[in-house]
Amino acid sequence: MNLEVARTGGFAGISRTGTVEVDDTVGGALGEQLAALGAHDPRPDRFVYRLTLGERTVTVGEHQLPDELRELVDRALG
Amino acid sequence: MRHAFVPDYLLERVRAMDDAHCARCADLTLEHDRRFRATRGAQSLTATAVASGKPWEIHDAEHGTTLPGRLVRSPGDAATGDDATDEAADGIAAALAMYAEVYDRDSFDDKGADVLGTVHYDQNYDNAFWNGTQLVFGDGDGKAFGRFTRPVDVLGHELTHAVTERTAGLTYEGQSGALNESISDVFGISLKQRLLKQSAKQADWLIGEGIFLAGVKGTALRSMKAPGTAYDDPQLGKDPQVGDMKDYVDTSDDNGGVHTNSGIPNRAFYLAATAVGGSAAEGAGRIWYAALTSGIGADTDFAGFATATVDAAGEHADDVRKAWQGVGVTAS
Known part of the structure; x- marks a missing residue:
C-alpha cells in the first residue's frame, strides 16, 4: 500500500507531494500510528502534512510527527 | 540586484x-x-x-x-x-x-x-x-x-x-493566521531596509532574496510590492501569493493559506509605507506596531487590523485607509 504525503506551508510556503510504498505489515502499524496522532495544532512556519493511507487522511504539523513517521515522510518527498 | x-x-x-x-x-x-x-x-x-x-x-x-x-x-x-x-x-x-x-x-x-x-x-x-x-x-x-x-x-x-x-497572539489559521504571517514579513522587511538604509520608495520589497541557489528561476520567496511575482520555476512552481481580497484563496492547505493570503496585508503595508514616506520601519512600521500592540484580539481579521492601523495612524489615517482600499479591504 501507499502512503501519500502532501507538505504545505513552512517559511517558503512552497508545496510538495510524494508517495512511499509500504508493505502490509508496516502499513498496518502505520494506520494505527496515524489514528493516534492528535488534532492538528497550527504553529508559525511549521510544515503542514496531509497524510493519506488507504481510506484514512490526517493533517498534522511537523512538530507532531513521531521520528519514524518523519523518516517515512521524508522518503516520500525524496 | x-x-x-x-x-x-x-x-x-x-x-x-x-x-x-x-x-x-x-x-x-x-x-x-x-x-x-x-x-x-x-x-x-x-x-x-x-x-x-x-x-x-x-x-x-x-x-x-x-x-x-x-x-x-x-x-x-x-x-x-x-x-x-x-x-x-x-x-x-x-x-x-x-x-x-x-x-x-x-x-x-x-x-x-x-x-x-x-x-x-x-x-x-x-x-x-x-x-x-x-x-x-x-x-x-x-x-x-x-x-x-x-x-x-x-x-x-x-x-x-x-x-x-x-502581543496580539493572532491565531495561526485563516485570516488571523495570514495577518500573523504578514506582520512577520512587515518587520522582517523593515529590518532589511533599515540595514540597507533604504527608504520605502527605494526598496525592492523582496522577502527571502538570495535564498535560492543558482539555477532556480526566481529572485526571492515573496514580493510585498507585487505578490505572486517572486519566482516561477519548473521544479518549484509559481509564487502562489495573492495581493487583493478578490483573489483570497480558500484552502485547507497551510492552515488556510496563511503564506498565500498574507500577500494581501503585505501589499497594504507596501502601499502604506510608500504613501507615509521615509523608512518602512520608522514610518508605516510604527503604525503597524502600534496596531499590533493596541489590544486587538487573537481572531482579528484583515478588516479588523485595517481599522486598528487607521486608528493608530494619526495624521496618516487617510494614507493608511487608502492602502487597505488598494487591496480590497475596508477599514471601518
Missing part, C-alpha cells in the same frame, strides 16, 4: 573577525543592559538576574533535531567563521536593536528575554521557525535552497513571530 543585499554589510563585518565587530556586540550588550536597568530598576532581583544574562545566544544542532544544541556564540564573542552562526548572530542582534530603538521594545517579551537561535537544524531542511521558545534555522537542501539565515528578513520574520505571540 540578486546579491546586493544585507550580506554585503553584515558579512563584511563577520568575515573580518575584527575587534571593531566585537566592540559593536559589546556595545549592543551594554546598551541592552542599560535600557533594561533604566526601565525596570536595578533593585529588582529579577531585573538583576536577567540583566546579567545575554540578550542572545546561537546554538548549533549539528544537523540533528535536538534543541537547542551546542552553544557556539554569544554577544562579545568574535565571529566564528561559520556563515550560518554569524548571520544568525548579526541578524538577531540587528532585529533586537530595531525593536529597541524604533519601537522601544525590550526583546520579544518586552522584558529583556534572551533570544535563542539554533542553526544547522536537521538535514536538507528548507525551513525556519519560532517554536514558542526559540528560533530555528535550516541550511536548505543545497539544490534549490541555501541557508535560511542568509536573508536578514528571515531572521526578523522569525523573531517577529515571537513578538506577535506575546
Whole structure:
C-alpha cells in the first residue's frame, strides 16, 4: 500500500507531494500510528502534512510527527 | 540586484573577525543592559538576574533535531567563521536593536528575554521557525535552497513571530493566521531596509532574496510590492501569493493559506509605507506596531487590523485607509 504525503506551508510556503510504498505489515502499524496522532495544532512556519493511507487522511504539523513517521515522510518527498 | 543585499554589510563585518565587530556586540550588550536597568530598576532581583544574562545566544544542532544544541556564540564573542552562526548572530542582534530603538521594545517579551537561535537544524531542511521558545534555522537542501539565515528578513520574520505571540497572539489559521504571517514579513522587511538604509520608495520589497541557489528561476520567496511575482520555476512552481481580497484563496492547505493570503496585508503595508514616506520601519512600521500592540484580539481579521492601523495612524489615517482600499479591504 501507499502512503501519500502532501507538505504545505513552512517559511517558503512552497508545496510538495510524494508517495512511499509500504508493505502490509508496516502499513498496518502505520494506520494505527496515524489514528493516534492528535488534532492538528497550527504553529508559525511549521510544515503542514496531509497524510493519506488507504481510506484514512490526517493533517498534522511537523512538530507532531513521531521520528519514524518523519523518516517515512521524508522518503516520500525524496 | 540578486546579491546586493544585507550580506554585503553584515558579512563584511563577520568575515573580518575584527575587534571593531566585537566592540559593536559589546556595545549592543551594554546598551541592552542599560535600557533594561533604566526601565525596570536595578533593585529588582529579577531585573538583576536577567540583566546579567545575554540578550542572545546561537546554538548549533549539528544537523540533528535536538534543541537547542551546542552553544557556539554569544554577544562579545568574535565571529566564528561559520556563515550560518554569524548571520544568525548579526541578524538577531540587528532585529533586537530595531525593536529597541524604533519601537522601544525590550526583546520579544518586552522584558529583556534572551533570544535563542539554533542553526544547522536537521538535514536538507528548507525551513525556519519560532517554536514558542526559540528560533530555528535550516541550511536548505543545497539544490534549490541555501541557508535560511542568509536573508536578514528571515531572521526578523522569525523573531517577529515571537513578538506577535506575546502581543496580539493572532491565531495561526485563516485570516488571523495570514495577518500573523504578514506582520512577520512587515518587520522582517523593515529590518532589511533599515540595514540597507533604504527608504520605502527605494526598496525592492523582496522577502527571502538570495535564498535560492543558482539555477532556480526566481529572485526571492515573496514580493510585498507585487505578490505572486517572486519566482516561477519548473521544479518549484509559481509564487502562489495573492495581493487583493478578490483573489483570497480558500484552502485547507497551510492552515488556510496563511503564506498565500498574507500577500494581501503585505501589499497594504507596501502601499502604506510608500504613501507615509521615509523608512518602512520608522514610518508605516510604527503604525503597524502600534496596531499590533493596541489590544486587538487573537481572531482579528484583515478588516479588523485595517481599522486598528487607521486608528493608530494619526495624521496618516487617510494614507493608511487608502492602502487597505488598494487591496480590497475596508477599514471601518
